[in-house]
Amino acid sequence: MINLKNISKVYRTKTIETTALNKIDLQVAKGEFLSIMGPSGCGKSTLLNIIGLLDQPSGGELSIDGETTSNYKGKSLSKFRNEKLGFIFQSFHLIPDLNIIDNVEVPLLYRKINAKQRKEMAAKALESVGLANRKKHFPNQLSGGQKQRVAIARAIVGNPEIILADEPTGNLDSHMGDEVMNILSNLNKDNKTTIIMVTHDERMAKKTDRLIRLYDGSQVA
Amino acid sequence: MIKHILKLLWNKRRSNALLVIEILLSFIVLFFALAYIFFNTEKAFSPIGFDTENRWMIALDDLSNLDSLNRVEIMTNLKSELLNTEEIEEVTFTTYAYPFSNSNARNGTDLNGFQMTALIVEADSEFNKTLNPNIIEGRWFNEEDYNSSTPPIIVNKLFMETYYPNHSMIDSTILFDDPVKIIGVVEDYRYQGEFSEKKNIVFRLKHFHENTSCVVLKMANNTNAAFEEKLSKIVNSTTNTTGSIIQNVPKLKEQNSQQSWLMIMAILFTCTFLCLNISLGLFGVLWYNINKRKSEIGLRQALGASGFDISKQFVLEVIVLAGIALLFGIFFTIQIPLLNVIDIESDLFYKAIIYATLIILTLVFLCSIIPSIQAANVTPANSLHED
Numbered sequence: 001m002i003n004l005k006n007i008s009k010v011y012r013t014k015t016i017e018t019t020a021l022n023k024i025d026l027q028v029a030k031g032e033f034l035s036i037m038g039p040s041g042c043g044k045s046t047l048l049n050i051i052g053l054l055d056q057p058s059g060g061e062l063s064i065d066g067e068t069t070s071n072y073k074g075k076s077l078s079k080f081r082n083e084k085l086g087f088i089f090q091s092f093h094l095i096p097d098l099n100i101i102d103n104v105e106v107p108l109l110y111r112k113i114n115a116k117q118r119k120e121m122a123a124k125a126l127e128s129v130g131l132a133n134r135k136k137h138f139p140n141q142l143s144g145g146q147k148q149r150v151a152i153a154r155a156i157v158g159n160p161e162i163i164l165a166d167e168p169t170g171n172l173d174s175h176m177g178d179e180v181m182n183i184l185s186n187l188n189k190d191n192k193t194t195i196i197m198v199t200h201d202e203r204m205a206k207k208t209d210r211l212i213r214l215y216d217g218s219q220v221a
Numbered sequence: 222m223i224k225h226i227l228k229l230l231w232n233k234r235r236s237n238a239l240l241v242i243e244i245l246l247s248f249i250v251l252f253f254a255l256a257y258i259f260f261n262t263e264k265a266f267s268p269i270g271f272d273t274e275n276r277w278m279i280a281l282d283d284l285s286n287l288d289s290l291n292r293v294e295i296m297t298n299l300k301s302e303l304l305n306t307e308e309i310e311e312v313t314f315t316t317y318a319y320p321f322s323n324s325n326a327r328n329g330t331d332l333n334g335f336q337m338t339a340l341i342v343e344a345d346s347e348f349n350k351t352l353n354p355n356i357i358e359g360r361w362f363n364e365e366d367y368n369s370s371t372p373p374i375i376v377n378k379l380f381m382e383t384y385y386p387n388h389s390m391i392d393s394t395i396l397f398d399d400p401v402k403i404i405g406v407v408e409d410y411r412y413q414g415e416f417s418e419k420k421n422i423v424f425r426l427k428h429f430h431e432n433t434s435c436v437v438l439k440m441a442n443n444t445n446a447a448f449e450e451k452l453s454k455i456v457n458s459t460t461n462t463t464g465s466i467i468q469n470v471p472k473l474k475e476q477n478s479q480q481s482w483l484m485i486m487a488i489l490f491t492c493t494f495l496c497l498n499i500s501l502g503l504f505g506v507l508w509y510n511i512n513k514r515k516s517e518i519g520l521r522q523a524l525g526a527s528g529f530d531i532s533k534q535f536v537l538e539v540i541v542l543a544g545i546a547l548l549f550g551i552f553f554t555i556q557i558p559l560l561n562v563i564d565i566e567s568d569l570f571y572k573a574i575i576y577a578t579l580i581i582l583t584l585v586f587l588c589s590i591i592p593s594i595q596a597a598n599v600t601p602a603n604s605l606h607e608d
Contacts, residue, residue, distance in 0.1 A: 045606070054523055055602035075527045082525020089605065093520045097232040102225070109225055110525040138232075154524070 001194055002028040002051060002162070007060035009046050009217075020046045022217040023060070030161075031192040033185070035205040038214035044198040045166055047214065051196060052085055052164045053077060064162070082110050086155030086193075090167035092147040094139040094154075101126060101135040104153045111158070125153040129183055145176030152183055156193070163187065165197040169204055181207055226537050237542055240506055244546035247499045248581050252554045254492045256573035260565060261485055264416050265478065270377070270409035271320065271352040275444070276470035278319060279436040279452070282462035296430035299459045303438065306455065308448050311439035313351035314432035318342040320352070320412050321473040322435075328423070330397050337384055337397060339376070339421035342410060345429040351439045359391040359405030362426045366404070375405040377422040384421075397423065414477040437470070496580065500588050507539060507592040518596050519604030528597035535593040536586065543585040547578055 009021040020043045028034050036044045049055035050062060053069055062069045064084065072080050086107075094103050104122040113121070126132050129149040139147055148168060155163050165184065169177035181204055187193045188209075197208060205211045213220050230237055284292055296314070303312045317324035318340065329338030348354070349361035357378060366373045371394055381390065390403045410424070411417045440448075449467050456465045511518070518531055526534075554574055558567030 046602075049602040052523065054519075054605070055600070075529075078522070078525050078527035078530070081523060085523075087523045093516060093605065095229075095517055095520070097229050099232075102228060105225075106521065107524040109222060110527075110530060115224060158525075 001030040001032075001065060002026070002196075003063045004051070005061045005063075007047070007050060007057045007062060009043070009050065009055070010058045019217050021050070021057070024214075024217075024219055026212065026219070028194060028196060030194055031188070032210060033188040033195045033197070033208040035197045035199050035208040035211045036214060037199060037202070037205050037211060038220075040200075042214040043217040044214055048164050048166050048196065048198050051162075052087060053081055078110065082107060082158065084161050086158070086160035086163040088148070088151050088155050088163065088165040088168045090170040092139070092144075092151045092171075094147055094150055096139050099136050099138050100131065100142070100150050103139070103150060104157050106154060107158045121157055122153070125157040126150070128156070129153045143176070144172050145179055148172060148176070148180050149183065152180065152187075156187060156191075159191075160193070162194045162196070165195060167198055167200065169199065169201060174203075177201070177204065222534070223537070223541075226534065226541055230538060230541060240503075240542055241546045241549075243499070243502060244543050244581060244585070245550050247495060248547060248550035248577055249554060250495060251492060251577040251580060252550070252573050254488050254495075255576050256565075256570055257488055258485055258492075259569050259572055259576075261416055261481060263569065264411075264418065265481070267419075268355070268408065269411040269415055270407060271354050271412070272439075273320065273470045273474050275440045275442060276320070276352070277438045277440055277449075277452070278468045278470055278473070279438070279456055280319075280466045280468065281433055281436065281456075282460060282464035284433045284460065284462070292433065293430045295460055296433065299436070299456065300429060302455050302459050303436070306452075308441050308444045309438050310441055311347060311351040313347040313437050314345050314429035314435070315348065315437060316343045316427070316432050316434045318412050319435040319437060320470055321414050321477040322412060325413070328398060339380055339397075339423040342412070342422060342424045343427040343432055344424050345427060345432060347429070348424075351437050354410055355408035357406050357408055358389065359403070361405055362424075366426050367428060369402070371400055371402045373404040373426055374401045375407060375424040376403055377407050377409050379409065379419050380421040380423065381406055414481075415474065416478060416481040496584060499581070500584050503539070503585060503588040504592065507535070507589055508595075511535065511592050511596045514596075515599055515604040518599045519601040522599070522601040523605065531597045531599075532590075532593040535596050536589045539585050539589040540582070543581060547581060551578065 004024055004026040007021055007024040007026075008019070011018045011020060024047060036047060038044050046055065050057050053072065056070075069080075095106070098106075101119065101122050104125050105118050108118040108121060123132065123135065126135060129152050131146060131149055131153065134142065134146065139150070142150065148171075152168075155165075163184070168184070169180050172180060184195055184197070185207060188195050195208075197204075199205050284295065287295065300312055300314070303309050317326065326341045327338055328341045329336060344362070346362045346364055346366065349356065354361075356375075359375070361375065362373060374397065381388075391406070392402060392404065394400050394402050407422075407424075409419065410422050411419065446469075452467055453465070456467075457463055521531060521534075551574055554570070554577075557563060558570040561567070
């Protein structure tokens, strides 16, 4: 489903050139739960950004569902992200001025879905992460684990085929981390959603189907 | 999307309140400035009701110490001397209500609660040939009118619209202190200048030798300034005085308007400065807001917003805030014409409201475009890692 061929990423300034990713080859099958591990600065998040089309590789080719992603530009790129991908971030990235249900609704704003249907879909997503009773709360009224569950609800509200999670348990204690991990595992099993997760936590990585390790921008295992 | 934006703005109402107040105050200041400019330019560009080109004026020295016989003789001589001069085509004698004078005499009548007031202009039968007022109905005074049993008067259009709308009153006798007969209607005679308000005018016929304040002359084309010396000699020798002053009417008109134009220019300058300040303020606030919300922008892009969606959201947010400020502004300012707070034509205030609204909306739109385009160009990967 996801095919990375010879992917490189180099950051250049006037005086310095930093290689963040060096010729990465990776295939992720549909419905697979993959974790990426490695020390800080090894390129895990860069790789996830490239797979999520949030960043462009300096070299190589990425294709999803057989379609080369470099063909996506402007509106088609936004549409692809909106319909195919769901994102979960370490720092949750909830909009503080919107309540929980409105936060979950955001991806649907960019589809032609009416307000009533949006509300129903967001409520259903919140229910699936066990936060149906917190719809009207604001992010600052929730614990870290609850915030991450809201972020998961937002990621799944549009039924994406792929979820990209960048250290989703990084800011949570082990109990909360387990809760979030269980939700992701269930999503993967029940909905056959492909999940790629960046993590520092060996314990969490072991719960996934496959683990790859990066070191200094290269895949080492 | 609008509902989503309204929610966002409502939840940030405290921080948005300052921007709304800034736009509201700017709107109110702009409204008053525009109302002032419209009020004055409308007057300046409407006809004053008489010709000024090639007109000269002589403010006569005081002749009040002369007995009536002597005065008649001197004035008759003066008129004939002036008319015998090649450079002078027409001559009229008037009193205080001469072109660009600040003097006025108001007269009125109150008949069983029906009040009628007007500025009185004393004119002779030659007035129309000299100053060429636009007669829209009836005629000007003639020689026979001096002997009329009922004194004739000529009124302006505003007088007719005020007291006899949709009526022709030519040759009708009305009570204006005494019974008088309306024989003509002129467009207007705003002798106090281009910026003077329209007022009811009543011309009363007065024999030229009784009008000893001022003589207005219609000069031949190409009469040069050197003729002033010759004219002065004629006036001084005929009236046996030395204190008469000769003035050029177009110059008087220019001097009369200068201060008002200066005031309008000053207000226009202030308005421009205000608009510039609003623009810079808005630009700064938007720029700051967008920089503060970079991670939100990145997030929205990750969730499927296109560059256009991002720009549209930021432009709409500011337009909605401006719309709220303008609604309050319009609510306050519309009270002025509705409650008739200032006794000025209400259309003018409505016009000022419309223009102030359009100016503010245009400024807000223009100021939001560049920051919004910048917001659309934020790269999601970087902005999501800035938090």
